[in-house]
Amino acid sequence: DQQVKQNSPSLSVQEGRISILNCDYTNSMFDYFLWYKKYPAEGPTFLISISSIKDKNEDGRFTVFLNKSAKHLSLHIVPSQPGDSAVYFCAAADTYSGAGSYQLTFGKGTKLSVIP
Amino acid sequence: DVKVTQSSRYLVKRTGEKVFLECVQDMDHENMFWYRQDPGLGLRLIYFSYDVKMKEKGDIPEGYSVSREKKERFSLILESASTNQTSMYLCASSLSSGGRKTQYFGPGTRLLVL
Numbered sequence: 268d269q270q271v272k273q274n275s276p277s278l279s280v281q282e283g284r285i286s287i288l289n290c291d292y293t294n295s296m297f298d299y300f301l302w303y304k305k306y307p308a309e310g311p312t313f314l315i316s317i318s319s320i321k322d323k324n325e326d327g328r329f330t331v332f333l334n335k336s337a338k339h340l341s342l343h344i345v346p347s348q349p350g351d352s353a354v355y356f357c358a359a360a361d362t363y364s365g366a367g368s369y370q371l372t373f374g375k376g377t378k379l380s381v382i383p
Numbered sequence: 384d385v386k387v388t389q390s391s392r393y394l395v396k397r398t399g400e401k402v403f404l405e406c407v408q409d410m411d412h413e414n415m416f417w418y419r420q421d422p423g424l425g426l427r428l429i430y431f432s433y434d435v436k437m438k439e440k441g442d443i444p445e446g447y448s449v450s451r452e453k454k455e456r457f458s459l460i461l462e463s464a465s466t467n468q469t470s471m472y473l474c475a476s477s478l479s480s481g482g483r484k485t486q487y488f489g490p491g492t493r494l495l496v497l
Contacts, residue, residue: 276423299484310387310473310488311426356426360484369414369433369479370441371486375425 270294271359273374282383286344290357290374293338297359301371302331302342305354314355315342347381354378386410387489389474395495402461404492406474413479415457416486417441417449419470426473432457433479464496 272291280286288302298319303311317324317331317340324331330343344351355378358371390405406415416431418441428441430449438449446468450458457476461468471493475486 301485303488308392308491308493310475310491313485313487316485358486362484369431369477369484370416370428371484373426375423 268293269375270297271357271372271374273355273357273377275377276375277378277380279380279382280347282349282381283346286342286347286351286379286381288342288344288355288357288377288379290340290342291338292340292359292372294359294361294372295338296361296364297372299360299362300331300333300340301358301360302329303356303358303373304351305356305376311356344379347379349381349383352379352381387474387476387487389472389489389492391492392490393493393495395497396461396464397497398465400461400464400496402464402494402496404459404461404472404474404494406457406459406476406489407455408457408474408476408487409455410476410478410487411454412476412487413454414477414486415451416475416477417447417457417459418473418475419443420473420491421470429459464494466496468494469496470494 301316302314305311354376357374417429432451474489477486
């Protein structure tokens with residue numbers, strides 16, 4: 268049972284345009300969400316996060332939007348750059364569930380290609 | 384900056400060998416995690432530890448064990464390596480407090496079992 272879903276395995280965007288990566292979740296207890304970026308042969312690096320008490324969080328070119336009623340979040344990258352080409356993982360946490368609250372549940376990732 | 388290091392970037396082992404993957408973090412984090420990443424399957428949690436000598440099974444613990452004798456070090460052990468354990472292994476760490484669950488990852492170990 269996949270609790271965090273990234274339905275697009277890949278996405279191609281022209282340099283300078285907006286990249287929108289989507290993520291859906293099914294567990295209504297999730298209250299903290301993160302995006303990670305991963306280059307080949309490297310570990311994931313933390314990009315941006317959002318708590319369920321917010322619906323938007325911005326950090327430079329990266330903005331995460333959360334729609335709790337739809338159980339949907341998205342990552343917007345504006346403007347997209349060739350260096351943004353990587354696999355992006357969405358992750359979620361239930362921060363109040365005891366020992367399980369230490370865990371993150373990851374989606375399967377979306378490979379973004381930014382075309383120069 | 385959080386630093387998570389893994390003992391090897393690349394490893395080649397034979398079927399049946401015992402394999403040790405080591406992970407060290409320098410930020411006094413309570414929690415440590417081992418994942419494997421396979422194409423199309425994302426990151427799958429093998430084991431995690433929330434304190435010294437404590438361990439919890441993740442989603443795919445079969446064929447693996449772990450050891451956490453010191454707070455900064457978390458080892459993953461493949462008791463008898465098999466070809467289906469060929470994968471990218473990622474270690475991560477995080478704090479317990481503060482409500483934020485950001486995990487910080489090491490560079491990964493790419494393991495090939497022949």
